[in-house]
Each structure stands twice: as structure tokens, then as C-alpha cells.
Amino acid sequence: MQVTLTPKKAFKVPVEAEAIKPDNFAGKGKSEIESIALWHGNKEVKLGSLFDVKVEGVDKEGAKIVIEGDASRIKRIGEGMTSGEITINGNVDMHCGAMMSGGKVIVKGDADAWAGREMRGGELVVEGNAGNYLGAGYWGVEKGMRGGVIRVKGDAGDYVGGHMGGGEIIVKGSAGLLPGLNMSGGKIIIEGDVTLPGGEMKNGMIVIKGKVLEMLPSFRFEGTEIIDSLKLKKFTGDLTRGGSGTLYVNIIPEE
Amino acid sequence: MTITDVLCPFCGALCDDVVVEVENNKIVEVKEACEMGVSKMMGHERITTPMIRESGELKETTYEDAVDKTAEILVNSIRPLIYGWSSTTCEAHKKGIELAEEMGAVIDNTASVCHGPSILAIQNVGLPSCTLGQIKNRADLIIYWGSNQAEAHPRHMSRYTSFPRGFFSEEGRKGKKVVVVDVRKTTTVEVADEFIQVAPGEDYPVLSALRAILAGEEDIVPSCVGGVSKERLIELVEKMKDARFGVIFFGLGLTHTRGRHNNVVNAISLVRELNAHTKFVIMPMRGHYNVTGFNQVCTWETGFPFAVDFSRGQPWYNPGETSAVDILNRKECDSALIVASDPAAHFPRKSVEHLAKIPLIQIDPYPNPTMELADVVIPSAIAGVEVEGTAYRMDKVPIRLRKVIEPNHLSDEEILGRILDKVRERRGE
Amino acid sequence: MELLIKNGVVYDPLNEICGEKMDICVKDDKIVSKVKSPKVIDADGKLVMPGGVDIHAHIAGGKINAGRLLRPEDGRKGTEPRGKLTRACTGYSVPNTYATGYRYAKMGYTFVMEPATPPLLARHTHEELIDTPILDNAILALLDNNWMTMEYVKSGETKKLAAYVAWMIKAVKAYGVKIVNPGGDEAWGWGKNVNIDDSVPNFDVTPRDIIGSLAEANEMLNLPHSIHIHCNDLGHPGNYETTLKSFDVIKGRSNKNRQVMHATHVQFHSYGGSSWKDFESKVDEIAKYVNVKKHVTIDMGQVMLGDTTTMTADGPLEYGLHTITGRKWTNLDVELETGGGITPFLYSSKVAVNTIQWAIGLELALLIKDPWKIVLTTDHPNGAPFITYPIVISLLMSRQKREEVMANVHKAINKRAILPSIERELDWNDIAIMTRAAPARILGLDRYGKGHLGVGADADVAIYDVSPEEKEAKKIQSALLRAKYTIKGGEIVVKDGEIVAVPEGRTYWVNPEFDGKPTKDMLGDLTGKFEKYYSVNLANYPVQDAYLPHPIEIKTKV
Numbered sequence A: 001m002q003v004t005l006t007p008k009k010a011f012k013v014p015v016e017a018e019a020i021k022p023d024n025f026a027g028k029g030k031s032e033i034e035s036i037a038l039w040h041g042n043k044e045v046k047l048g049s050l051f052d053v054k055v056e057g058v059d060k061e062g063a064k065i066v067i068e069g070d071a072s073r074i075k076r077i078g079e080g081m082t083s084g085e086i087t088i089n090g091n092v093d094m095h096c097g098a099m100m101s102g103g104k105v106i107v108k109g110d111a112d113a114w115a116g117r118e119m120r121g122g123e124l125v126v127e128g129n130a131g132n133y134l135g136a137g138y139w140g141v142e143k144g145m146r147g148g149v150i151r152v153k154g155d156a157g158d159y160v161g162g163h164m165g166g167g168e169i170i171v172k173g174s175a176g177l178l179p180g181l182n183m184s185g186g187k188i189i190i191e192g193d194v195t196l197p198g199g200e201m202k203n204g205m206i207v208i209k210g211k212v213l214e215m216l217p218s219f220r221f222e223g224t225e226i227i228d229s230l231k232l233k234k235f236t237g238d239l240t241r242g243g244s245g246t247l248y249v250n251i252i253p254e255e
Numbered sequence B: 001m002t003i004t005d006v007l008c009p010f011c012g013a014l015c016d017d018v019v020v021e022v023e024n025n026k027i028v029e030v031k032e033a034c035e036m037g038v039s040k041m042m043g044h045e046r047i048t049t050p051m052i053r054e055s056g057e058l059k060e061t062t063y064e065d066a067v068d069k070t071a072e073i074l075v076n077s078i079r080p081l082i083y084g085w086s087s088t089t090c091e092a093h094k095k096g097i098e099l100a101e102e103m104g105a106v107i108d109n110t111a112s113v114c115h116g117p118s119i120l121a122i123q124n125v126g127l128p129s130c131t132l133g134q135i136k137n138r139a140d141l142i143i144y145w146g147s148n149q150a151e152a153h154p155r156h157m158s159r160y161t162s163f164p165r166g167f168f169s170e171e172g173r174k175g176k177k178v179v180v181v182d183v184r185k186t187t188t189v190e191v192a193d194e195f196i197q198v199a200p201g202e203d204y205p206v207l208s209a210l211r212a213i214l215a216g217e218e219d220i221v222p223s224c225v226g227g228v229s230k231e232r233l234i235e236l237v238e239k240m241k242d243a244r245f246g247v248i249f250f251g252l253g254l255t256h257t258r259g260r261h262n263n264v265v266n267a268i269s270l271v272r273e274l275n276a277h278t279k280f281v282i283m284p285m286r287g288h289y290n291v292t293g294f295n296q297v298c299t300w301e302t303g304f305p306f307a308v309d310f311s312r313g314q315p316w317y318n319p320g321e322t323s324a325v326d327i328l329n330r331k332e333c334d335s336a337l338i339v340a341s342d343p344a345a346h347f348p349r350k351s352v353e354h355l356a357k358i359p360l361i362q363i364d365p366y367p368n369p370t371m372e373l374a375d376v377v378i379p380s381a382i383a384g385v386e387v388e389g390t391a392y393r394m395d396k397v398p399i400r401l402r403k404v405i406e407p408n409h410l411s412d413e414e415i416l417g418r419i420l421d422k423v424r425e426r427r428g429e
Numbered sequence C: 001m002e003l004l005i006k007n008g009v010v011y012d013p014l015n016e017i018c019g020e021k022m023d024i025c026v027k028d029d030k031i032v033s034k035v036k037s038p039k040v041i042d043a044d045g046k047l048v049m050p051g052g053v054d055i056h057a058h059i060a061g062g063k064i065n066a067g068r069l070l071r072p073e074d075g076r077k078g079t080e081p082r083g084k085l086t087r088a089c090t091g092y093s094v095p096n097t098y099a100t101g102y103r104y105a106k107m108g109y110t111f112v113m114e115p116a117t118p119p120l121l122a123r124h125t126h127e128e129l130i131d132t133p134i135l136d137n138a139i140l141a142l143l144d145n146n147w148m149t150m151e152y153v154k155s156g157e158t159k160k161l162a163a164y165v166a167w168m169i170k171a172v173k174a175y176g177v178k179i180v181n182p183g184g185d186e187a188w189g190w191g192k193n194v195n196i197d198d199s200v201p202n203f204d205v206t207p208r209d210i211i212g213s214l215a216e217a218n219e220m221l222n223l224p225h226s227i228h229i230h231c232n233d234l235g236h237p238g239n240y241e242t243t244l245k246s247f248d249v250i251k252g253r254s255n256k257n258r259q260v261m262h263a264t265h266v267q268f269h270s271y272g273g274s275s276w277k278d279f280e281s282k283v284d285e286i287a288k289y290v291n292v293k294k295h296v297t298i299d300m301g302q303v304m305l306g307d308t309t310t311m312t313a314d315g316p317l318e319y320g321l322h323t324i325t326g327r328k329w330t331n332l333d334v335e336l337e338t339g340g341g342i343t344p345f346l347y348s349s350k351v352a353v354n355t356i357q358w359a360i361g362l363e364l365a366l367l368i369k370d371p372w373k374i375v376l377t378t379d380h381p382n383g384a385p386f387i388t389y390p391i392v393i394s395l396l397m398s399r400q401k402r403e404e405v406m407a408n409v410h411k412a413i414n415k416r417a418i419l420p421s422i423e424r425e426l427d428w429n430d431i432a433i434m435t436r437a438a439p440a441r442i443l444g445l446d447r448y449g450k451g452h453l454g455v456g457a458d459a460d461v462a463i464y465d466v467s468p469e470e471k472e473a474k475k476i477q478s479a480l481l482r483a484k485y486t487i488k489g490g491e492i493v494v495k496d497g498e499i500v501a502v503p504e505g506r507t508y509w510v511n512p513e514f515d516g517k518p519t520k521d522m523l524g525d526l527t528g529k530f531e532k533y534y535s536v537n538l539a540n541y542p543v544q545d546a547y548l549p550h551p552i553e554i555k556t557k558v
């Protein structure tokens, strides 16, 4: 079953749409889907009033949702999804795929902040760039992302994988400040450049294949190792608090 | 008439020893307060009457019409922003939060552009802290980090930290060491024993280095971190460990530079770890006199300290998304109500541009740049001078603001109450 | 307004009514003997009890708010939108004030004591209580680590101490005297701690001296409640000895109306062993003592397995807990008075110590024979949030329920706890005592219309839709979590588990009369303390009347 949603207009006030997930659509017909409640600002509205809905096939399971057009003002798409697939043919707003535990989300454009926040499983692919707090935790939580995979083809913003406890984040481009903050498990691979990776890291692994523009002074150099056929420098830290995370870096600034 | 024990409604030091002379309902003299406090209490130009903008011009009107216009704007928007709060009473905060909840609005305070990052840091690691009297009586090492309180909180040092003689610090200033860490030589440095200059934006690595040294990993620390030599850092760590009671006060130099809340996390973590060696505490230098109060009230009423989005009935808290600057930068909100603050003067240009485009209501005693953009202007009485009520000092000590003269205007609380009534009326409740 | 609660099965232990089928009449805000044209509530076959009285729950003030601020991840649990009558709710272990009021009311509770307010921050506590709907309330003021207290204890000037206690209680609009780790918070001002016979650094007194002198002052002032103590050495293996020593400090004293010491959350103080490895229950020793002595009453401080937020005025304890877990930690020392700390904690069924802690609370309630001596609490939110009371009650009433839990926890419980050998099951009369009658009597509130349904009592009534014969734990829990009716001050506030009215609560405070020379001398000393050491002026210290919109003043005389 495939459901195609086309926004009727460009929204100024963002739409909150965690209800847009395959779990919620499976087995439903057009009118049922149109009557699903979403939030537009402080108004609860029907999905059908904001989107044109096209439904092809009816299956109980594995619904596929395609969003055509501009979703850059639609937050929380796929939040909490457990199965199925969502393709967004454009940009998407915050919290896309947050807390998802299964299924797959593909964003053809850019994803705004908190994509894959507190993810538990499944796969999130961002073909453009990702914003800040990619795969990060919510304020105050000790473990954010715990499972699943996030792939970003472009760049990512600051604080990639903050409080990560498991799973994997792969960024093809560069990332911003302090990726892997407070990480306690899982793996972050960034192919481009970053600044100050691994702050407060307790465990887990970060691999920076590009340049580290600035290194933290609290990591211990352990020697070199070959990872993905690259000769990388291995560090452990963050030793501010006896962390035993592993940080592989390629090029670091001279002291 | 002489009124004693008056609170100064200006900065977060919330001095409560001010003496005010009143003649014919006019303040003629203010004693004990610093210059900033005196100037606030002596008063300056006021908005005299409510105004509504018509064809580009602010036209005088009545409270009733201004309140009605406000309610109309709020009821017709689907993502109103209610912002400000740091220079008014907790009683007004409560009304504001009730209005936000009723409206399904986003409510935020100026913490969002000052110590919001500190709050996010506290949510990450906590805050080993104390009241200011504890510091006055015990501290022998006082560190000001990224905070020029000599200018921002002029009496902080004389009342609470470096200068007073306390129970365990009978020698006063002589028995205390004062260290300033900053990117430039501020006026605070003039009264300090030591100044450590950190390169701009390098606070996070410097703090990491201090913690690594404290953790016994000094061998891995490079010879220079963030412009500070390793020797200097080791010395500072020793000084901290040797203190009987140490304190770090930090300001916007830490919260609003590269790394933001994570700088604060790192500083708090350092203090936390110092407690394995000696007594150490840390405190944000909150700016406005009741910025802390809003965070307190908002926390007990909504569960969250600022940036609370009520659009879906239950609160959603996510600074970076639900904070005023972000909502404005993203052009999300379709109206704004500003109470007791001046975002047009303090927000980034992009935010102010959006403020200028949407229906904007301002409640304030004073004309300011925000008024120039406002569609409705409602003058209010000055909290702490013309209105009594609660304020929380930077260390969360609540004190009751005094009223020293009779107001000619409604209080923020009264105005908000009237707006709330009108909103309910318009929605047929 | 009149109500007739018809045919309920009434448990009203203070009036010795134990499961009798009878009617209760309400006129305005009081229980009366007859009504003329009442609204009738059919309570046929349902439990009818006085409104619940919580003797010790951290519901309002600086600590709980610092806990809320510390834990947005807890705040987002259990959020509920605004309703027609109700404000939005958030939080589980650190609920917002509205959630606190509604959730207690839904459980049939109508009075809660906020047990640990630093006097300097009392204004804050009262501000939160104003925003806590429905519940009547009161606060206890921390008066044990205060410099004034310790100086008078040292000089032996008990009259001046009494004058100070009287002045402070009146100034901060408190109900009674709270003691938390006496001397320990002053030591914590230097990062240290003390035990009962250690000398407090720089003050040359021992916690033992502080407890004894404050009890004497408390009795001298004839306060409705006794001293309310959180003993030294909380949470440490082997601390039961300190606990018994603390009880013993005032063993010779008595009061015809009540105990002379209420020791709180004794679960945290009943530990044996010399380390975490041989940590074990010593409830047998504690129960042996409490069972034969008259001067002390206690409350449970039950732990429930799960995540919560710990918060106490015991600064060093919270720091210690944080060093064990590595989790976030907030500390708030209050000048000249006290301290405080907060850290989240997970009581895990997989951890031996936590499992034994869970057992210890229940053991206290089951091994202490007289339910008038032990009140049901979780030391909210330290052992668990108050919202778990119905589960605690079902555990006390059902051995089978306890065994179900014990089968799924760390096996250490079989060797190092006593619970597996206990067969006793409490009945509804015991529960009514432990949740209403006893706390009201221990607080001295029975004389002011709380905790019973006799004529003239406050019309605070809980009606639960459960048969007195019901044995199934789940049914008991759900009936207790959502009362059929809660009546507060004669007004129906909960119906079918939902809030239907939101009156404002009233605050009880004590105005102890104590004048004369000791007071005059004390005021001289106090003025000096403010001039030299406090960071606020004396004139700005007392809590203004504006913070108690619905005060109930209780005057006491020497």
C-alpha cells in the first residue's frame, strides 16, 4: 500500500505530524487517512484539510508513505514509527524520525534539527544536509539514540549524536561542533571535517575521516590503526572523567 | 517619608537594603543602591497612555480598547508568542502562564537570550550551588568566569563575595582570592588578584584541560590550551583544590560563546569533581532582577523553566525550537505579546524583522525600541516601585518587592488578567 | 450545601468505627449529625474513610522545583493537557504543582505536609502551595543546622532556643520543627558530614545535643506536632544503630497527646551490615524498639522499584548518592540554616541493595504491631512518587502480591531481608489508621478536624469503589488510585476518578506564644546575625500574609 501526501499549500506556521507514520496508515482508506488529526499551531486539524491524499492498494502492513512537495514546515514526520517506509521528496522540518524503532525514512532534501532524536531502531537516510542535534537525546536524558542507523549524504550540524548510547550515525560530509558529546555507546562516522569531537565521551566509537579542526586536550593518543583502509590516529577519552571512548582521527592540528 | 529595606528592581543581585525618600508620591532620593539602581528607581520617561497603531501611527486610546485589541489579535492567531517577564513580579508571571495555556501559545522569558544555556546545562549535569550568604561567610576563592559583574551587578562583590566580612571570613577582602577568567581585561579585573585570559571561543577546551589535570591526567594536556599555558592551568587547579570554599560565578562570556550550554556543562562538571577535594560551588550571574523568578514559577506551574509551547494543550519544552529567538528566526509565530522586556533592542536582526511583520503587543512602563514596532502599546506600573510582589534573586532566594509610591497605571498582573478575561469572553467561555 | 453519604462501609479509626455500615452527614465544610435536604451519595458497599493525610511528602518549594528543573525528561512523562477545570499536568517523580494537587485528590488525599522548608526559602514553598490545588497543607521549618540553634544548644539557653523556634515558626508561617541530619549540613558547608556523637565543626555541639534541645524547646512551646526528624547517617549500611541512638536521646520525655519524636522515612535508617556487600535489613531491631516505646512514631519511606528523583535537605547524603551513580546532581546550601541536594535514582530489581530497601519499608509496616505508630509514606519522591501509594497498600494487604514481586527480584532478599518470612496482611482498618488517623494524630491535626469523621470534623471524605472483602491487588490499586468520590471541605472535588471541582487549599500554621526576656534577648542575637551574616535584611525575612491566602492559624500557649 502506498499513500502519497501532497501539501495543499506552503505552511507558515509549522504542522506537527507525528501521526504521519506507516503504523497509523496501514489498512486505512483515503477518507480514514484524511480524517487523521494533525496539529497546525494551536489548532487540531484533519490531515485532509492540509494534504491531498492518494492511496494505492490496501495492505494491513508495511504501508509506504510518500510526501511530495515541500515538507520544510512539517515537524515530527515518522516520529515513533515502528515499521514501513516514508519517503519525503524534499526538505523536512524538525524531529523527523525521532524515537523511531523500526522501518525506514528517506529524506531526499535537507532535514532540520533533531532528526532521529532518541532513535531506537530502523533507518533514517538524509540525502541532503541534516541540522543540529542529529540523532541526539532530549534535554536531560542520559541516553539518547540507542539503536538503528542514520545516514546523511551531505553535512550535519552541531552536536551530532549527543548522549548516544547505541546505533550508528554516518555522515558523508562534514559536521559541526562537538559531535558525540556525552556518548556512552554506538558509533559515529564522519567522513568530512569536525570541531572538538568526543566531549564528555564515556564509551562508544567516533571515526573522523576528514580533518579535526580542533582537538580536545583531554584525549590520550594510543597509536595508529588502519580503519576502512585509512591509517588513523587512535585516542581514548574523554579523560576529564575517566571515559573510555575511542576516537579515531585522520588529520589533527599541530600542537 | 523615608522607606527602608527597599529592594532594587534592577539586576539579579536584588539588593534589599535600599533607602528611599518619598515626597508627595514622588521619589526624591535613593540611597545605598548603585548608580544603575538609583537611575531605575528615580525613574525616567514613561509611556503615559495605551496606544493602538492606526495607519502606521500610534494613537492614544483607553486601557479597555487596548486590552480588547490585544485579545482580538491573540484569539485570531494560531501560534502566538508570549515573551519577556524578567522585570516584573512572579504574580504577573503566573497570569502570563495562565494566558499562554489558555491561548495555546508559546511562552518564553529572556533566559532564552541570556542564561537559557545555563539551564540546559543544569538539566544535563545538575548545579552544585548555594545561597549568596553562604559565599559571603565562607568563600576564600572566588572566580568570575566570562562575567563582568563590576558593570552588570555593581554591588555583587561588595555585598556577597569579595569584600564582606563573614562568619568564617573575618578578614574580608584580605582573606579571599579573586580570579577573573575572561577573553579581555574587564573592569572586574581591576579588583581581582589574578586574571587569566582565554582566547575567544576556547572556554570548552580550557575547562576540559582543567578537568583532565584534576583527574590526574596532566601528561596528556598540551603545553597551551585556548591561549593559556599548561603551567597556568595546573596552578589554577592547585589553587582550586587548596581553597577551603571555592566558587565560580559565570556569565554570558560562557553561555553565549562557542559551545554555549556545553561550556556550562563543562564548568559545572569541573566544580562537581572539585567536591571530591574540597567544597566548591557554582552560580550563574543572572541578569535582570527577576529573570530567575520566571524560571521558578514556570517550572512549578508547567514542569519546565522557559520556552514552553502550549499549542497542543500539554506543555512541550524544547529550547532551540520553542525558544523565542528560534521561533522568530524561523518565522513561526503569527503574533507576539511582549511583557516587561525589549526584544527589539536585544534580539538578532532576523528575529526583529519577523517581530516587525506580525501583530505585536507590548506591555511595559517605558518607551523602547520594541514600542516602535508594536501595534498595541499598554503602559504598566513599575514592579518593585509602584507594585509589590515576589522576585527571586540570582541564587533563588525569594524576596518581596516593596511598593514605595502609588501607581498611575495598571500593574502587569492586572493588565494580563483583563486580557485573559477578554480572551475568554471572545471565545464565548 | 448538604451531603448525605449513604450506606458506606465506614472506617474511622479515631472514632473507633471499623467497617460499620452507616451514613455520614455533611453540612458546608463540616461533618454533622443530621442533614435536612442533602444531595445523596450512594456509597452502598463502598469504603468510606476520612480524607487521606500525608505526613511527609516533598511537594512544594526550592528542592522539588530544583528537581523539576533538573529533570525535563521526567517532566515530559505523564503530561496531560489543560481541561475545562484543570491546568496542564506534567511529571512523574517531580510533578508540577497542579498534577500534585489533582493526583492526590484523585487518591482521596486531602492534606499534605511539606516536610522540609529552609526558612530563608519559605516564601517560595508558600508560593507553590498557593498553586497546588485542593489540598490543605502545612510546612515544617528546618531549624536544626541553624547557627542560632547550635549556639543556644551549646550555651544551654533552652529558653532562648524556644524563643528562636517560636519566632522562626511564626516568621515563616510553619507548622512545626524539622530536623534533617542535625549538624550534618553545617559540616557540609565545608564538604564534610557528622554522625550523632561527632562534634559539628566550629560549633562545638553534637547532633545528639541538637536533637535533645530542640525536643525540649518544642515541648516547652507546646507545639501540636513533635520534633520531626530525619536522623543522621541516612542511607548507609549499619546506620540502624545511629537511628536507635537518635530515638534514645529523648526517651525519658512524654506528652499526653502524642509522641515526642516523629522519625521520618525510617526505611532509609534501618540498615545493617558494614558495607554494600553485606547490607541487610535491621527492621527487627527497629521494630523491637518502637514496639515497646511510647515516645517515638515513625513513617515508612517505602521504596518502590523504578526510577525516581531523590531530594533532601541532607546535602552530604545526596552528594554521596551522586558519587555512587554518577548521575546529575544539584546542591543548594542555605546560609546559616541548612542545605539540600537532588539526584535521580533508579531502584533496580536486579540490585541486591535496592531490593532489600524495598523489603525494609514493608517490614517496618508489618513488624511494628501498632499501626498508630507507623504512617504510610514513600518520602515522595525519594522512595517513590506518591502516586504509588495504592501499590504500597496492596502489598501490605496481600502476602500473595508480595510473593509475586519477590519472585522477580534479586535473590539477596531471601537472605538479607525479613520480608519473605512475614505472613501478616494488613486490613482496611490498619490502612485507614496508617493513611489518615495516625498521621493526623501524630501531627496533632486530629484536634483541628483532620483525620476523622466525627461530628465537627472537616468534611474531608474519600469514597473508594471497592468491597472491604476484595483481595485482588489490582482491584484494590485501581480503586485507590481513582476514588469514586473525594470530598474536600464539604465539596465534591473528585467523582469517578476525575476532578470535578478545584477549590484552593488552606495552609495551617502555628503561632506559638512565647514572650518575655528570652525573646527579647534572642531578638538581639538574631538582629546581629542578620546585620553581619545573612544576605537579606531582617525586615525582608518574615513571610508576608500575602503568601497565605487561606491561612488557618493555630495559637499555642506555654
Ligand code: SF4
Residues within 6 Å of the ligand: B008, B009, B010, B011, B012, B013, B014, B015, B032, B033, B034, B035, B036, B037, B038, B153, B154, B155, B156
Ligand atoms: S547591584 Fe543591582 S540590585 Fe544592587 S543596587 Fe545595583 S542594580 Fe540594584
